[in-house]
Amino acid sequence: MDSASAPFDSALFPEGVKRCKLKWFLFWIAVLHGPLMVGIVATLMCWGLALNVTYLNNNYPFGLWIAADLGVIALGAGAFFTGFLRYVVNIEELKNIVNYAVVIGVMCYASAQGILGIDIGQPLRGWFIFWHANVHSMLTEVAFCITCYFMVLCIEYLPLILENRQINKFRFFHGMAHHLHGAMPTIAAIGVFLSFFHQGSLGGVPGVLYGRPFAYREGFLVWPWTFFLFILSAIACGPCFTILITRITEGCARKRLVKRNVIEILAKISGRLLAVYLVLKIVDTLYWIVIAGRVGAPLSSFYVNQPYGYWVLITEIGILGVIPAIILLNTKARQNDSLLIIACILNCTGIFMNRWIMTVQSLAVPVMSFDKFVSYHPNWVEYATTFVFVWVSAIVIMLSYRYLPIFPQEKELNPL
Amino acid sequence: MFPFAFEWVPEATRYVFMGSLYAVLISLIIIMHYCVIRAFLDLICPKKNHNNH
Numbered sequence: 001m002d003s004a005s006a007p008f009d010s011a012l013f014p015e016g017v018k019r020c021k022l023k024w025f026l027f028w029i030a031v032l033h034g035p036l037m038v039g040i041v042a043t044l045m046c047w048g049l050a051l052n053v054t055y056l057n058n059n060y061p062f063g064l065w066i067a068a069d070l071g072v073i074a075l076g077a078g079a080f081f082t083g084f085l086r087y088v089v090n091i092e093e094l095k096n097i098v099n100y101a102v103v104i105g106v107m108c109y110a111s112a113q114g115i116l117g118i119d120i121g122q123p124l125r126g127w128f129i130f131w132h133a134n135v136h137s138m139l140t141e142v143a144f145c146i147t148c149y150f151m152v153l154c155i156e157y158l159p160l161i162l163e164n165r166q167i168n169k170f171r172f173f174h175g176m177a178h179h180l181h182g183a184m185p186t187i188a189a190i191g192v193f194l195s196f197f198h199q200g201s202l203g204g205v206p207g208v209l210y211g212r213p214f215a216y217r218e219g220f221l222v223w224p225w226t227f228f229l230f231i232l233s234a235i236a237c238g239p240c241f242t243i244l245i246t247r248i249t250e251g252c253a254r255k256r257l258v259k260r261n262v263i264e265i266l267a268k269i270s271g272r273l274l275a276v277y278l279v280l281k282i283v284d285t286l287y288w289i290v291i292a293g294r295v296g297a298p299l300s301s302f303y304v305n306q307p308y309g310y311w312v313l314i315t316e317i318g319i320l321g322v323i324p325a326i327i328l329l330n331t332k333a334r335q336n337d338s339l340l341i342i343a344c345i346l347n348c349t350g351i352f353m354n355r356w357i358m359t360v361q362s363l364a365v366p367v368m369s370f371d372k373f374v375s376y377h378p379n380w381v382e383y384a385t386t387f388v389f390v391w392v393s394a395i396v397i398m399l400s401y402r403y404l405p406i407f408p409q410e411k412e413l414n415p416l
Numbered sequence: 417m418f419p420f421a422f423e424w425v426p427e428a429t430r431y432v433f434m435g436s437l438y439a440v441l442i443s444l445i446i447i448m449h450y451c452v453i454r455a456f457l458d459l460i461c462p463k464k465n466h467n468n469h
Contacts, residue, residue: 133430135434136429148437148440155444155447171462175458176451179455183450186443190444
């Protein structure tokens with residue numbers, strides 16, 4: 001590309017790659033600011049007028065926000081698991097996608113913390129959970145681990161920023177990026193430790209509710225079986241979300257950014273983990289049906305109230321679990337781009353549905369004989385504040401893609 | 417919360433929870449300082465064979 005036709009900000013681009021004109025880039029950023037502003041207005045309403053602007057109530061203190069929170073944390077597991085496979089298991093090929101997994105992870109965890117910042121109603125008291133920690137609560141462990149892991153992700157993201165073409169010209173920043181890369185296995189190991197516990201503890205929170213037969217599970221020592229199922233489901237769907245976002249980015253950029261074999265490795269690992277998860281989930285569900293029936297809570301009592309009928313169970317395990325697992329386990333099927341994308345979408349939707357069931361549906365099922373079923377539908381404020389983080393994430397990803405060397409194979413796949 | 421705060425209850429769970437939190441935070445601080453100090457040392461005494469990555 002000659003200097004006359006190069007975009008105005010081309011000096012900031014990674015070496016040897018092509019990007020769209022600055023006016024188009026700014027146009028799309030401006031487009032994303034539309035819904036973003038709606039979300040910001042909704043957020044200010046939540047903070048200024050309190051949570052009664054939402055449809056949360058005493059029956060549903062956990063609503064869309066918590067389900068979305070658990071969902072994005074599970075999707076963000078792609079960062080820690082890809083980091084684990086790259087730096088601890090040492091799968092060399094994954095170095096070509098681990099940077100992008102980190103960017104996605106940063107945005108997932110930033111979104112989770114942002115949603116919590118709105119959900120707690122008074123964010124100025126957010127520090128209470130650290131200072132007045134209830135050390136007997138799994139949610140405290142979750143808060144500690146999410147905060148620390150977000151720091152880990154920011155440290156993993158830092159060398160990418162320092163490797164920007166202009167910033168990297170400063171020898172100090174160049175050296176800093178170099179040494180951070182050297183420390184990455186240690187940082188990744190800390191990330192694995194933190195992720196393992198908070199992914200599990202998020203599952204442990206419903207699993208220990210012994211007053212709610214729909215959610216309660218037996219377990220191992222202090223950990224209910226949901227603790228282990230949540231870890232497994234997160235590491236099974238995290239890589240699929242990384243693949244999905246990579247494919248969307250490739251679609252928007254209209255070029256290949258990652259070689260097929262890298263995607264293939266992630267898809268294969270994801271498929272196997274999803275299969276293991278499904279086997280354990282089905283065993284757990286069957287055991288739960290028997291045990292809950294013995295204590296006077298037959299299966300039919302959980303699925304009698306609409307919209308939470310039997311279709312929920314069938315959709316979660318069958319359509320959003322077994323089907324993507326079959327596609328991801330079959331070599332020919334996962335090599336087909338369309339089928340791979342369908343499998344990733346189903347898998348990621350399945351994780352959201354599972355988190356919704358374990359939080360919102362758990363609260364929906366009446367427990368006492370005098371309890372009545374009350375339905376819950378989030379209002380526009382809840383939707384707008386949840387989606388605001390999608391728009392912010394899209395903007396950060398666009399900026400990162402334009403100015404940071406995220407895809408090491410881009411130059412080779414798209415020679416100028 | 418620190419062990420010298422009046423709300424601190426000396427129980428095993430609290431030591432495990434808060435101990436793990438501080439261990440992780442200290443590890444991250446050490447790693448960041450290590451990288452900054454190494455980068456600064458590279459700046460004042462440059463090496464000849466510094467491979468680009």
